[in-house]
Amino acid sequence: MAQYTCLIVEDSPMMRQLIVFALGRIRNLKVVEADDGVDGLKKLAGGKFDLVITDINMPIMDGLKLVKRIRTDAVHKDVPIMIITTEGAAEDRQRALQLGANEYVTKPIQAPQVISKVKELLKIQ
């Protein structure tokens, strides 16, 4: 059975904890956590990831800059990216998708919705 690794980039520890808890229901999914965009890039450089979940509003480097960086990264340019954010405006969603995000989920999150989208992106039945 395939093993997947997901990077969660989120500055709020409680949100990270909640996402990790939700993703714990997907078998064979290993989760790596990062506090912000820069930490996320460092973690990406140190491994191979199948999915990136990122917030937008974060200190040091925000989620949109991270998406741009990932899309130009030689190793991870094709990795699916899911945004989980409080920004619910249509233009924010549009911008994130234009930059290369694959999914855009707004907070507060519903665990089943996140699980279903993650499975879709990882092509897990």
Add this chain to the structure above:
Amino acid sequence: MKTKRSTEDAVFDFSARSEEFLETFFRKGAEFTEQLLQESQRMKSRIQQLSDENIQLRSQLASDDAVKDLLVKIQALEEDRVRIRASADDVKREYKTYEDRYVEMEQELDQMANLYVASSQLHVTMESSQVFSVIEQMLMQFVGAGSIGIFLRGFGTEGKPVLRPVHAFHCDEITGTTIEWNAGPVGETAATAVQFIMEPEKAEDESSPIACIPLIFGGDVIGVIAIYSLLEQKKKFVNVDYELFRLLAGHAASAIIGSGLYARTESVAAALDCFDSL
């Protein structure tokens, strides 16, 4: 001479007639025999025909029996079909019940996860500004609150209790204000210790809270958390929000009181000193 002649004629005549008779007799006999043979042949054909008809009728009878058997079988199968359909409907209903229960359990699990994370995060720090920040994050990330104010009990002129804001998120206008005990939704929530929650779309203006949660410690109201607006995508409060409000009423209050007491100590070691006498 004449007599002899007539006798000879008579004999000849008799003989001729006799021959004629015999000839007719045998001819008729032959004809009759021929007729008998023909009749016999006709009867044989008729017997064959009847025999064929008999076989045909017997086969038709057997076919009718087979149809009857098939009809009985069809009836039995129809009854089976009805019974199986009823069983399938039962199974469908049962499946739907399990499915609903599964969804319910998923929701309960999410709710518990939210509450677990929220309660654990509330107690990870003893620094008051961080406690307020955790409450703010909790309401924003878990409930979808857009603007929040945290008020704590203080005392106004004449020693009457009032509420003063200690933390504001996207509602700076509350900074420096004082709310009288029992005045408006925030004051009434403090005075009654009963949470106030209204349907967000019925909010009159952004300065009026849509939800007020009393902070209760040791049976006393020590403050109120007020939510003034929700995030754009959040249209109304849901069950898990009410659970979180209930959790906040007790846990946030004790976290705030704890952080206040901790602020008076010099260090963790100093805080632990009080247990020496135990």
